[in-house]
Amino acid sequence: MKLRRALSVSAATAALLPVAVAAAPATQAAPAADIPTCYDLDTAYGQYHNNTFVGRAFGIPKSLALGTRWTTYTATLTNASTKELKSFELSAKLGSYVYNEGERDLGPYGDLQYWDTAQSAWKTLRQADGTARGTIPGPKTLKPRESVHVQLRFRVGEDLPMDQNYDAFTGITGTFVDRYRNMDCTATGDASGGFSPHKG
Numbered sequence: 001m002k003l004r005r006a007l008s009v010s011a012a013t014a015a016l017l018p019v020a021v022a023a024a025p026a027t028q029a030a031p032a033a034d035i036p037t038c039y040d041l042d043t044a045y046g047q048y049h050n051n052t053f054v055g056r057a058f059g060i061p062k063s064l065a066l067g068t069r070w071t072t073y074t075a076t077l078t079n080a081s082t083k084e085l086k087s088f089e090l091s092a093k094l095g096s097y098v099y100n101e102g103e104r105d106l107g108p109y110g111d112l113q114y115w116d117t118a119q120s121a122w123k124t125l126r127q128a129d130g131t132a133r134g135t136i137p138g139p140k141t142l143k144p145r146e147s148v149h150v151q152l153r154f155r156v157g158e159d160l161p162m163d164q165n166y167d168a169f170t171g172i173t174g175t176f177v178d179r180y181r182n183m184d185c186t187a188t189g190d191a192s193g194g195f196s197p198h199k200g
Contacts, residue, residue: 038178038185048180052085053189054078057171060193064168065200066160070113070153075172075191078147085176090138092125094154096168106168106197107131109160115151122153136172148174156197169194 038048059073075092079085092114095107112132113122125134138148154170171192178187 035177036183036185038180038187041181041183041185048185048187050178050187050189052079052081052083052176052178052187053174053191054080055171055189055191057191057193060170061195064156064195064197066156066158066197067200068155068157070155072151072153073170073193074149074151076147076149077142077172077174077189077191079142079144082144084144085142085174086140087175087177088138088140088142089175090136090148090150090172091134091175092136092150092152092170092172093131093133094125094168094170095131095133096166099167103164104161105131106156106160106166107133110154110156112154112170113152115153142174142176148172158200160197162197162199166197167194168197 038050042048055075055077057073057075059071061071064071077090092112093107094110094112095105098105108130110132112125114125114136115121116123116137118137125132125136127133132154136150139146142148150172152170152172156168160166169192171190173188173190173192175186175188177184179185
């Protein structure tokens with residue numbers, strides 16, 4: 001993924017937005033797979049601008065030692081728009097940007113967990129291909145000025161080959177269905193941070 005869409009705001013801007021904890025149902029339906037992204041609908045005559053979210057992540061170090069020790073952090077997404085977000089879905093990921101052929105993703109060498117407040121337990125996120133990412137239970141809609149807060153923890157194993165540089169990251173992504181050019185489309189916002197892995 002060559003494009004980074006992580007959102008950042010100044011502390012002054014973030015302070016203007018009240019933080020409200022959104023309720024998190026256990027299950028939710030994902031946006032329809034056949035709905036295009038709003039960026040796919042861009043043309044030479046206009047561009048989709050997504051200023052919906054304010055994203056903040058706290059506790060992600062700039063440098064991370066490989067090993068079994070967990071690093072815990074908190075990520076928050078706030079709906080900074082005046083519209084209620086529909087078909088909202090929350091996910092988290094751990095990985096690295098792959099710029100050139102032959103480079104590897106850090107994701108399969110790491111572990112990512114989120115704190116399930118309903119069950120008071122850490123839950124592991126792992127996809128079938130081995131990458132450390134997945135969907136987190138959350139609200140189906142997000143009202144203006146409403147926020148979601150997630151506590152996560154991650155680690156990267158000592159088996160990560162250090163024969164390349166890793167532009168690594170971890171964080172959460174909010175996805176919702178928007179309306180653009182008279183069509184339904186999906187838009188996203190991130191609350192994430194980057195780090196560099198190193199041998200302990």
